[in-house]
Amino acid sequence: MSLKPSAGGSSAPEWTKSSYSGSNNNDCVEVAASSGAILVRDSKDPEGARFSFSTEAWASFLAYASTYDV
Template sequence: MSLNPEWRKSSYSGGENTACVEVAFVSPAVAVRDSKDPGGPSFTVDSAAWRGFLTTVTRTA
């Protein structure tokens, strides 16, 4: 993973103390973390899995 990824917060996130997810595009994968704990753990998924996740949650929202 890149040493300085550009993290982006979900557009559905509320104020600073709400449950938020951040993602960073670290080719060829996508990193995911909890925005309330930026120094904590993160995980990565491949781009195809991320697209599948977004497709699924967009259809059910």
């Protein structure tokens, strides 16, 4: 998975929906790249709480998660 920071230096993150959620399924997470961090939020509550991970921690998580067949 690759994320690009928002275009034009905008402070608003550009959110990407999980590829595991169907077209009509809102039960998923969304991720966005921010300056030096990866943000994660619940798609059902876009204004709610967000998790922030360093890019290193996110890369470690993706490496770990990719070792399992879900």
